[in-house]
Amino acid sequence: MIKNPIGFLSYVRSDDEHDDGRLTEFRRRLSGEVVAQTGERFDIFQDRTHIAWGQSWEERIHDCVDAGIFLICIITPGFFKSEMCRSEIERFALREKLIGRRDLILPVYYIHCPVLSDESLCRNDPVAQLISERNYVDWRALRFDSLKSPRSKKMFAKLAGDIRSALETRFPAEGFGPVAGTILPS
Template sequence: MNKYPIGFMSYARADDEHDKGYLTEWRERLSGEVCAQTGDRFDIFQDRNDIAWGHNWRERIRDCIDVVNFLICIITPRFFRSEPCREEFERFVKLEQAMGRSDLILPVYYIDSTLLNDEMQRNADAVARLLGMRNYVDWRPLRFESLDTPAAKKMLARLAHDIAWRSKGGVC
């Protein structure tokens, strides 16, 4: 990976471990698909791969968030309970606002969460409220599917196309 990636995947590591590295593979496939569609390298930061032995992990995460173009949030109940995920999200929201953009946080709904589904709970939680205002990709129906299924491949291709379009300054 380059010193600084283009995207940053904010997720609860325990969700990836529970699903035997599915989110890691998902990130790799998305990165590869963006590259396939654009011809340009598209590195996505993931803590388990991009923080070297001896690095101050909090500092490395802050440094990367400050320079990435996209924050990809993998939404699960653990995401909302994770202080690092909340800090990553809140930091990037400020950067996105400073750029005058509102389309650089890309939520992926991975595991059903009452915090996001229940309006009262969502409104009482700042992160859930802000995520609830964004259109998200619903990966819940694909969670137990291989990334080699046609449905998963098509969805990854669609996400890559959307990222490529945003990378070129596309804004609705």
């Protein structure tokens, strides 16, 4: 089991189940491509794989959100309805703000979301607003392609290159963890 992941996958389990584990495979392939491009280990936390039997799932998720450098959000309509996904992105956005970065939340637009295409809906939803302010990777056209297709592999290579570039950007001297004296919501 990974202790301190570099990435954290924020997604809705039922979306992964509906697509026959494609989001789990997406995580594996992205992690592998980053390793191929950097030569360094790149663990991405996923709840269904990295929470031990008997472990407090909510505590483990909070610990890993707080430990990760990147939050990889799989954007679907269910993402916006999931209290846990909303909590993860809000918690991570606060940490990102504390260190003065705005490039560590990595949205992957997976299934069309009306809240992102309707300006009035988006404006009234803080999480949708946060996502809409970020450059996202549009995976909607790739959703039904094999993750081994040349088109998918090229996209994984691009994403891994972007992650590699973000890793090369220096972090504050305190590191990425919570800033001393700051209490993040539980």
